Amino acid sequence: MKQLAVGDCLWPHVRRVMEEERPCSVERNIVFAVFREEPVEEFCGLATDHDISKHPNWIFADLVEHRPMLSVAPKLGVRKALCLMDENQLGALAVLNKGQFVGVVTRQSILEVLLNRERLLLKETMRLKIAAETNHEQTVVWVGRLAALNDAARSLLGVLAHTSIENELLQAGIDALCNLLDARYGAIGIVDNVGALTEFIYAGISDEQAQQIGHLPEGRGLLGVVIEENVSLRLADMGKDPRSAGFPQHHPHMTSLLAVPISHQGRVYGRIYLSDKYSGELFTKNDEELALSFAHSLSLVIDNAREIEEVKRARQRLDYIAHFDALTELPNRTLLTDRALQFIAQAQRKHDIIAFLFLDLDNFKVINDTFGHAVGDELLRAVAKRISGCLREGDTPSRMGGDEFIIMLPNIADSLDAAKVAIKILHALNEPLQVQQHQIYSRASIGISIYPDNSLSFDELLAQADSALYHAKKLGKNNYQFFTPEMNSAAQHYLKLEHHLRQALELEELVLHYQPQVKIDNGCIIGMEALIRWHNHAMGIVMPDQFIGLAEETGLIVPIGAWVLQTACKQARAWQLAGMPIRIAVNLSGRQFHRFQDQRQLLDVVLDVLKETELSPELLELEITESILMHKLDTTLDTLNQIKQLGVRISVDDFGTGYSSLSYLKRFPLDTLKIDKSFVKDICTDANDRAIVSAISAMAGQLKLELVAEGVEDQSQLDFLGGQQCNYGQGYFFSKPVPAEQASALLRQSVLQKQ
Ligand SMILES: Nc1nc2c(ncn2[C@@H]2O[C@H](COP(=O)(O)O[C@H]3[C@@H](O)[C@H](n4cnc5c(=O)[nH]c(N)nc54)O[C@@H]3COP(=O)(O)O)[C@@H](O)[C@H]2O)c(=O)[nH]1
8 A cells, every 4th residue: 555645644724825924813733834925925834723822912924033944755655744743743744845835734634534445445455355245256156156057068968979960968058057047947958950850859848849840940930040141139028029930839938048159160950948947037148158158068069969960970871881782782792702701711511502693684785785884784783683582591692793693591401492582583683674765675694613622721712602603604604603613724724815916906816718609500700709717826726616705795895897898898799809809798796786865876887887998788798696786676676677778788697596587587688598407407407407497498489589598518418409489599509708819819710600
């Protein structure tokens, strides 16, 4: 506290008088400050009522003349002033500042100021004491509130620990908050991403009422405002607020309202509302802050919980993607491998038998290319369902990719069980599948390997099932085969063949041989069939029977077929230019014939080749099989008509081996039928073959089609054919397929013969 100075304690009852004045009536406690006028006004000293009463007839000059004139500065401490008064036995001291009279300080004035100051201090102390007591009471209240908050926070921590918002925990939260803020009603409402109420946890409202309240909030009314605008509301009488749409009908009546949003970083998860304090008081700013802080903590919990949920969902999705095939939803290779290794480990202990069925669709590529990938995908899904429908619980169907499926049958009694399942699946797939507007026949082939008979290793078992599958395909597809050790070498050969075939065109390993087609009655060559040969540097000569099927399966037939067409037409043009115009027959495979999504139309290819080689169209004959004719009848007819309009001839190869009906033959723009060599082979000994050849000859005659007998090997066959309406023959009897140079020599000979 500041040191008390003389200047702070000036005596108020001072009267200024002049030297020559005479005191008259004298009041008690008055101190006279005596001044001289000449030459300038000057302070001369002090006279007290006591001095005057002692010398009632003296003028003031006399009263001050014989007395020491003591003065002090205003800054002098009061203690020193009192000592000075004691030493000089004075009751008052003049206070001068740089010689100028400021006032008078008396013992009494000092004591009064000191007393006043004491009183003030006492008052302040009292006030502080009262304030301290009030603060203490408030602190006690706040400690209580903090304890309750702590409880609520602990509930929230519990929520955090549970990582998901559970209603009991939210209940604990709203109960704690209601207790804390003395609220009669309270509720926590949680909304989902689109603002629909997903949780409504209440306090002070009965369950029956809550059920009747129904949907809360609707995004309107006061609580809607809280959520939509992400703001708090603190109202004395909510009914008077213009934004109030009223509480739902069955909600208990409420007057005061405190509502806060549960939001984090601008995202609103819901709202908390409290209503009507038991004490009747209104909600305060502090209450609002408390509720907001509670809501904030809750928002963190919800945010956290939702994030955890999202991570969990993402993990599940990743886990699913890692183990299941997205298209068919069957287990993928990873999951199959996991399960297979587990079963194999178990089987080693229990001596179980496990079968692995490797299934591949027989015609998937064609379906995919013909109908498009969307149909292909749907077909695979339908196939997956059919396969699953044939299995028991515990079996694992899986998709490896493409049209390859592996089915694991654990715990079978013997390999016969595996065969039964394979037959069941093949039968199921033999039934047509309805995919979009198409009825599709999607047959399959299956290779089977057995643990432990074939191998103890999963990888080996898979490779063995694959080899068996290859074998099943080789045997004409739509069947199943068990693995045998011999199959391995066949599969390896197949792989080697594919590897080399992919390079055959580039390495110019393909050549064409030509086989004459001869007029039976005069032996003149009327045409040449181009037949492909493959001279591989490592494998030697590979015949078409060995690689055309592979080329079709791999799609390599398209570039190879284009090369054949171009080379054959070039050769025919060369013969034409050499004065030996001769018809060239070129084999087309089904894959070449039908248009594929990413490939050019056959018609365009033919047009380009004719243009480029300048061969007359009528010198080109395309050989197609009955199966091509029967597939996609309308588009086939269209394509054939367009090709025919170019002037190109069309013949049906291997006739008699397919299933073409006579009416179809009538509809197609055909020029030639080629009787399959299998009928010609035993024509002299087999009456059935003779009958078939006779029937075909008669039919060709009726339809005005040229007829060529294939595989003519001896004179007796030729004699029989000559007796029929079959005018043309082709076979080793006339010539084997020969390289272009030899074919040219044969042609020259034939031309000479004609002349
Ligand atoms: N898509 C394509 N297919 C082609 C092509 N080149 C041939 N092929 C087809 O491959 C199959 C086998 O052909 P290949 O080994 O050339 O056999 C042909 C002849 O050599 C054989 N033939 C001819 N005469 C006789 C005979 O008297 N006896 C006998 N045992 N065989 C004989 O027949 C085959 C010709 O058959 P075809 O085509 O039905 O007239 C075969 O299916 C070819 O079509 C090609 O470039 N593209």
